[in-house]
Amino acid sequence: MDANPLLSPDDLEPTAPALKVVSTFNPGAVRFGKQVLLVVRVAEAPLQTSEAVSTLVYDAGADEVRTVNIPKDDPALDTTDPRKYRYGGRTLLTSMSHLRVARSKDGEHFVFDPAPAIFPAAPYEAFGCEDARITHIDGRYYITYTAVSQMGVTVALASTEDFKTFKRHGVIFPPYNKDVCIFPQKVRGKYICRHRPYKSEFNPAAIWTGYSPDLLSWGDHHMTLAPQGRGWMSERVGAGAPPIRTEAGWVEIFHACDEGRRYTLGAMLSDLDHPEKIIARSSAPVLEPQTEYERAGLFGDVVFSNGLIADADGQLTVYYGAADSICAAAVTTIDEMIAAAKK
């Protein structure tokens, strides 16, 4: 898309004067009236000094965001991952994310709202709110997001009717889980989602499918797509935006990560009545990091999508985060993605 990058940290002010916006990335996407809305992950950090590394943590007891400073010369501090500080057996994030709405009339030119949509406000969100996925069901918009704290990487649910006020529904997946997208309609009488338990001693970081009677509680879990081989899907996979219903099956775009921590996108087709059954899956990425803004940034060589807009004519706009830094979009069609999945 010509307008890429669509949104970058220069496009908004930090939420406090002593902060900087580190990244604006991984947008959820939805059509709302005549507009396209993105719900963007905005990562902020304190302005850094020469003596210490500084990050932000929401303190639920005091209901305030605090700055945490760690002396740079502390031998217990490990800064090798630009996204995390490891410090004396604990892990902190180098930035704290909130979710912010950006609005557009054409799906290309977006303007950020002046205030956050979902800002850390609960103990489970102490380290931030990340990676929104939006599903429209019966007039309400449900937003899943990763809620991170010292209690773990969990998935929380919020909802809105107007994208001005947001209602929180609590933690729907306990740690360690991420990448939850809810399907836009019930299947066999139940709501459905994809989720992604993290890898452990026994299991790989695979995409799972779960069922729910009420969107709040989830069960009947099935492993759906596991990492495989030595290539682009070798290390982990995770669901993207909510799948799109077609006559051929549910169409979706997922992310994959290889052993070199390079993130790409793949396409998948699954059974309409049993979405835990995969019909076809692309053997090669449908999008991979190529441009400068995809290859370099806070965490380079990453394309990561959690927002799609499907038009009535079958055009598909894939919104994605690049290099954990900015928002971009690519245009394709539903038919192309079905064909890619079958290739």
Added chain:
Amino acid sequence: MDANPLLSPDDLEPTAPALKVVSTFNPGAVRFGKQVLLVVRVAEAPLQTSEAVSTLVYDAGADEVRTVNIPKDDPALDTTDPRKYRYGGRTLLTSMSHLRVARSKDGEHFVFDPAPAIFPAAPYEAFGCEDARITHIDGRYYITYTAVSQMGVTVALASTEDFKTFKRHGVIFPPYNKDVCIFPQKVRGKYICRHRPYKSEFNPAAIWTGYSPDLLSWGDHHMTLAPQGRGWMSERVGAGAPPIRTEAGWVEIFHACDEGRRYTLGAMLSDLDHPEKIIARSSAPVLEPQTEYERAGLFGDVVFSNGLIADADGQLTVYYGAADSICAAAVTTIDEMIAAAKK
């Protein structure tokens, strides 16, 4: 209890001639008519040879249990943990568990049923079915158990009315989770459970509380009790048998593990209307490994309880597994456990 150990591998035959019973341990417990039933974890392994280590895996495709042999001199094989083989990046269990009913008239002298109650029969159970917890709700007995496979350590649900036929309800918690017990009645209109997500980069191995409308799907998760300090609770904690309702609150016995992998039991009291809120928790173990059969076995220095029987007069029989090898029991009272929790 004088009859300890109550059940040991000598008390039953293996399910096939080429197998041996390794352990009979970690019993769930329930009063059923005039009897006390234990649902015991029975671990079996192939008779070992001098050339290879051998273990069992259920193959869902072929619907049969297969023997897996790994040459002892394979440098990719790690046998340092007596419960697991690590082999070329994968983990296998050294034995495969099923669940078996044992029946008693006095709560002390038990006889195993001649056949398994719940034997691996689903892909998620390929490595075994472990650690039953039984809850009686509206005439049905619900049994949660750990279902282990290469897809992860999950929690599955089964139910029965007669302890002869058992209905499977699938995976209720995706990996990595364990130690799920369901409360015996609804609270504020919802079913409740404890569960235990495994530790990860961000979170410790803590006891969580979840809510459900239907016993099958779970949400509204709250971290409830985290490991703490440098002593008996330093490494991990996990729920035991379903909590007992008293005027003082929900009473329960949990397990704790220290950095030396020594497992002990503690007592806890939680709020009747909000069981995720702890009222009191014992500062020292209420039971710790002391006898020979608790200190030595497949995995020594372990007491682990997932079955309790409460009498109308307040007596409490704590059934537990010792050293990952045998079943034992200890007698106390509900009042004693409340007092211990408050100490």
